[in-house]
Amino acid sequence: MIARRTLLGSLAALPFASTSAFATAAALHTRIIPGANQAVPVIGVGTSRRYAEVSGEEQLAPLRAAISRFAALGGQVVDTAPSYGMAESVIGQLVEELRLRDKLFLATKVGADSPAEGRAQIEQSFRNLRTKVIDLIAVHNLRDVTNQLAILRELKAAKRIRSLGVTTSNDPQYADFEAMMRREKLDGIQIDYALDNRDAGERVLPLAQEQGVAVMINLPFGRGRLFKAVQGRPLPDWAGELQVRSWPQLFLKYIVSHPAVTCAVPGMARPEYVEDNLGAARGPLPDAALRRRMEAFIDSI
Numbered sequence: 001m002i003a004r005r006t007l008l009g010s011l012a013a014l015p016f017a018s019t020s021a022f023a024t025a026a027a028l029h030t031r032i033i034p035g036a037n038q039a040v041p042v043i044g045v046g047t048s049r050r051y052a053e054v055s056g057e058e059q060l061a062p063l064r065a066a067i068s069r070f071a072a073l074g075g076q077v078v079d080t081a082p083s084y085g086m087a088e089s090v091i092g093q094l095v096e097e098l099r100l101r102d103k104l105f106l107a108t109k110v111g112a113d114s115p116a117e118g119r120a121q122i123e124q125s126f127r128n129l130r131t132k133v134i135d136l137i138a139v140h141n142l143r144d145v146t147n148q149l150a151i152l153r154e155l156k157a158a159k160r161i162r163s164l165g166v167t168t169s170n171d172p173q174y175a176d177f178e179a180m181m182r183r184e185k186l187d188g189i190q191i192d193y194a195l196d197n198r199d200a201g202e203r204v205l206p207l208a209q210e211q212g213v214a215v216m217i218n219l220p221f222g223r224g225r226l227f228k229a230v231q232g233r234p235l236p237d238w239a240g241e242l243q244v245r246s247w248p249q250l251f252l253k254y255i256v257s258h259p260a261v262t263c264a265v266p267g268m269a270r271p272e273y274v275e276d277n278l279g280a281a282r283g284p285l286p287d288a289a290l291r292r293r294m295e296a297f298i299d300s301i
């Protein structure tokens with residue numbers, strides 16, 4: 001583990017404690033993943049869709065550049081899944097080729113309908129990711145959740161995975177998701193949340209905060225939805241308070257300033273996106289009043 005991470009990790013004594021107060025201007029804000037007991041930067045990489053179909057070097061090159069730049073800037077969390085086409089094996093190949101395994105926090109998922117299917121899929125994830133230890137496996141969208149969590153607990157006890165969780169990305173699952181969170185002991189959850197999609201903030205995020213579990217945010221831009229909403233508009237004056245240079249940075253700072261949130265995993269398949277989005281992990285974050293102003297702004301357009 002790199003020295004800077006160890007230093008920041010030891011400064012962040014409490015789950016979710018931001019180390020920003022101790023960090024230098026250039027350092028990334030980090031939060032702790034309980035279970036794995038590791039401080040990770042608040043911006044990670046999502047790999048659905050753009051890492052799914054790679055048939056040659058032309059498609060692989062920008063992905064290699066994105067992952068390489070991400071690690072060089074101090075990024076750690078990479079979120080993937082067996083259901084994202086070739087994404088797991090693309091990540092495994094790049095991580096091996098770029099010798100990044102000890103620098104990255106590899107998170108994947110299990111989406112299966114029976115224990116046997118789940119076990120087989122997880123073993124394939126180890127092969128795809130070319131690693132002996134996976135940092136986080138989450139049950140994808142609550143699928144067969146009780147059985148799959150039992151398998152993940154065995155793997156954690158055997159130290160083959162470092163932490164476990166469950167994901168969702170749609171409102172109709174929230175009631176079941178909340179009930180599951182009250183029933184099961186988790187290290188983390190993953191859920192959709194964005195400036196224009198704040199329903200997770202009503203019950204699930206407060207519950208996660210109360211329980212002290214890590215929270216990874218998917219769909220932070222609602223895919224293209226937020227970009228369409230602000231198309232052609234300049235950044236508002238108050239964006240200066242946040243030292244943001246782009247809409248993506250503004251949208252991400254809204255997310256990672258929520259006190260329950262550990263990190264957001266925007267889909268990033270280009271090095272310029274990585275450069276831009278990691279800017280949201282530095283500098284001032286909005287306080288509660290500015291967060292309300294951001295919400296009022298997006299609701300008004």
Ligand SMILES: NC(=O)c1ccc[n+]([C@@H]2O[C@H](COP(=O)([O-])OP(=O)(O)OC[C@H]3O[C@@H](n4cnc5c(N)ncnc54)[C@H](OP(=O)(O)O)[C@@H]3O)[C@@H](O)[C@H]2O)c1
Pocket residue numbers: 045046047048049050079080140141167168169190217218219220221222223224248265266267268269272273274276277
């Ligand atoms: N249930 C689940 O477990 C679940 C569900 C959904 C997603 N996820 C996870 O969450 C991750 C994020 O979701 P997502 O990738 O679908 O959507 P997203 O993060 O909301 O949007 C990603 C898209 O935004 C654009 N983008 C990213 N950074 C940009 C920048 N700086 N400037 C301009 N455009 C930028 C890119 O579009 P272009 O590529 O078109 O340029 C990118 O594909 C996924 O990759 C996946 O890992 C999990």
